[in-house]
Amino acid sequence: MRPVFIALLLLSGSSQLIAQDKKEQLRQRIFQKVETMTAKTNAWREDFHENPELGNREFRTSQIIANHLRSLGLEVQEGVAHTGVVGLLKGGKPGPCIALRADMDALPITERVHVPFASRVKTTYNGQEVGVMHACGHDTHVAMLMATAEVLSSFKAEIQGSVKFIFQPAEEGAPDGEEGGAALMVKEGVMENPKVDMVLGFHIESDIEVGQIHYKPGAFMAAADWFSIEVKGKGSHGSQPWKGIDPIQVSAQIIDGLQAIVSRQSELTKAPVVITVGKINGGVRQNIIPESCSMAGTIRTLDSDMQKEVHEKIKHTAKHIAEASGATAEVTIETKTLVTYNNPELLKKIIPSLEKATAPENVKPREWVTGAEDFSYYGTKAPAVFLYLGGMPKGNDPAKAPPHHTADFLVAHNGMPTGITPSAAWCST
Ligand SMILES: [Zn+2]
Ligand SMILES: [Zn+2]
Numbered sequence: 002m003r004p005v006f007i008a009l010l011l012l013s014g015s016s017q018l019i020a021q022d023k024k025e026q027l028r029q030r031i032f033q034k035v036e037t038m039t040a041k042t043n044a045w046r047e048d049f050h051e052n053p054e055l056g057n058r059e060f061r062t063s064q065i066i067a068n069h070l071r072s073l074g075l076e077v078q079e080g081v082a083h084t085g086v087v088g089l090l091k092g093g094k095p096g097p098c099i100a101l102r103a104d105m106d107a108l109p110i111t112e113r114v115h116v117p118f119a120s121r122v123k124t125t126y127n128g129q130e131v132g133v134m135h136a137c138g139h140d141t142h143v144a145m146l147m148a149t150a151e152v153l154s155s156f157k158a159e160i161q162g163s164v165k166f167i168f169q170p171a172e173e174g175a176p177d178g179e180e181g182g183a184a185l186m187v188k189e190g191v192m193e194n195p196k197v198d199m200v201l202g203f204h205i206e207s208d209i210e211v212g213q214i215h216y217k218p219g220a221f222m223a224a225a226d227w228f229s230i231e232v233k234g235k236g237s238h239g240s241q242p243w244k245g246i247d248p249i250q251v252s253a254q255i256i257d258g259l260q261a262i263v264s265r266q267s268e269l270t271k272a273p274v275v276i277t278v279g280k281i282n283g284g285v286r287q288n289i290i291p292e293s294c295s296m297a298g299t300i301r302t303l304d305s306d307m308q309k310e311v312h313e314k315i316k317h318t319a320k321h322i323a324e325a326s327g328a329t330a331e332v333t334i335e336t337k338t339l340v341t342y343n344n345p346e347l348l349k350k351i352i353p354s355l356e357k358a359t360a361p362e363n364v365k366p367r368e369w370v371t372g373a374e375d376f377s378y379y380g381t382k383a384p385a386v387f388l389y390l391g392g393m394p395k396g397n398d399p400a401k402a403p404p405h406h407t408a409d410f411l412v413a414h415n416g417m418p419t420g421i422t423p424s425a426a427w428c429s430t
Pocket of ligand 1: 137
């Protein structure tokens with residue numbers, strides 16, 4: 002794999018890392034350094050994969066990261082947003098502060114993949130005995146960022162400005178009742194001291210071929226909101242519904258009404274909207290009309306004005322449908338992540354370099370993603386870019402790739418060199 006970032010260091014017209022006249026020479030040195038990192042990066046990835054930890058509980062992972070960053074001579078901060086680690090590499094020359102971010106958490110899933118480094122870790126999650134698995138590829142994110150830190154550290158004297166390595170806990174969401182993830186990292190000041198001027202993150206994907214990088218300018222990944230609706234009616238005998246107010250039937254109308262917000266009331270040519278009711282709970286017996294029924298779901302939007310409109314419409318729809326039957330509906334909406342927005346100017350700067358460094362056909366624009374990323378919170382403090390990275394073995398069928406967040410999820414080791422590259426590339430733009 003041709004390390005993308007090395008070429009970028011040279012191709013970028015606005016390189017902040019390197020003096021112009023030394024570019025070629027430096028490229029060769031960095032190239033060699035990256036090549037020596039493969040075995041180490043793979044070993045880190047295997048170790049993290051075999052020893053996954055859930056969000057806000059990444060104790061072992063963060064210890065290994067902190068020790069590594071310290072061994073490189075970086076300034077290291079531990080315990081940020083619970084288990085987060087931040088390393089600061091101060092370059093030998095003045096310049097901006099560029100942040101690179103990797104998430105560290107695994108998921109409560111029992112691994113079914115037959116690899117020598119499969120996880121056998123078990124834990125209790127929400128009262129259930131479950132396995133723990135890196136089923137979203139965050140093990141590779143950590144390994145790649147550790148490698149990037151090592152590569153960039155060895156060229157410290159030539160770096161203009163500084164590089165902040167952000168190892169973030171709980172991207173998948175903090176445990177109930179706890180704060181966590183990018184929002185808490187930002188709240189605890191990760192984007193300050195020194196102030197971050199730009200930030201890059203990426204996600205390895207099981208259905209994108211190894212070696213590829215996918216991007217989208219502007220809104221890329223959705224804002225995710227969680228909502229719940231409590232419908233209150235009036236209980237009665239199942240044989241005499243006219244004596245009560247049936248909250249289950251009202252809930253059915255509300256669910257239908259929510260889909261009309263998407264299909265009839267949202268300007269879908271502007272940006273997509275998804276409303277999903279994933280949970281409904283009401284009643285205990287066939288012949289009892291219960292007093293209440295509750296439901297919960299998620300909203301995905303890619304435009305913050307549309308996000309606000311959808312919130313209002315959900316409240317309006319639920320309230321008035323309930324009222325029409327004499328019931329009440331109480332709506333609660335909680336924003337989990339913001340729209341992940343790629344700064345178009347910064348992205349524009351980086352794309353030609355990425356294309357030259359890999360191959361033009363390997364760097365592809367893509368459509369919206371209705372999945373969400375808490376990386377979006379860093380984008381509220383500095384221009385940000387988030388890229389997708391290939392993790393699917395070459396020649397495989399993307400349609401048959403094991404989905405993220407499943408027991409069969411797996412990404413290939415050899416996707417990682419391309420992951421080291423865009424991170425380091427950012428440092429050169
Ligand atoms: Zn995930
Ligand atoms: Zn993920």
